[in-house]
Amino acid sequence: MNAPYSPSSFTARLGRQIARFAARRDLPIHPDHAIVSFSFDDFPKTAATMGAPALEKRGWRGTYYASAGLAGTCNHHGPQFDAGDIVDLSARGHEIGCHTFEHMDCAQAGVDEIATSLERNAAALQAMGLSDALSSFAFPYGETSLEAKRALAHRFASMRGVRAEINRGSGDLNLLRAVPIDGGEAGIARAVEAAESLVQAPGWLIYYAHDIQDDPTEWGCTPGQFERVCEAVAASGARVMPVRDALKALQETPA
């Protein structure tokens, strides 16, 4: 018998390395651009109730990568979004992006399985009242494989991972880098620093967050911490827009 799959096995680690560097879709990022995109994964209801108003009061909008299989459920992040959140966020100008339906790990799943999950997700979000097409995707856990990157490249304008860096010089549209807004005070300090660094070294900074509540999970933050990141972004002078719109702005720039 073959050994059971283990994400820490040498083969799995090697697979992740290959997936990171191969099957790229390069997006040149002109050095004049400082753009920030706020994104939320899965997503917990507090990402909508606390996150959206914090963005909107500054005239900003975000991207919500939804896993429809989580809708209406409650997990460690708290209650998850429901149909009302999808319609409401979308009507207020936020982007609804795609995650897998059941939050599957795309490094483990086969491409057919992933395709089925994505179709199911799109159909479920449509049934909830979403009329916009899903053009932005985020890999759950930031995990992917060479095969998954190749198979999904034609389906989405962009795909996001969780490697905590700013997209500078060029970005991989099949695995964009993104800085978390989590990890307690140390993590928030890194998120703030990332925004501050845009002044000297512009690029496309994509944030991702989960729950925003007074007693957050280690993958979440407090309303005050989220506010501090927003303040740092405002002070940086960067333009803020959803992932879909940021991509358009970057693609329209003559190099």
Ligand SMILES: [Zn+2]
């Ligand atoms: Zn997720």
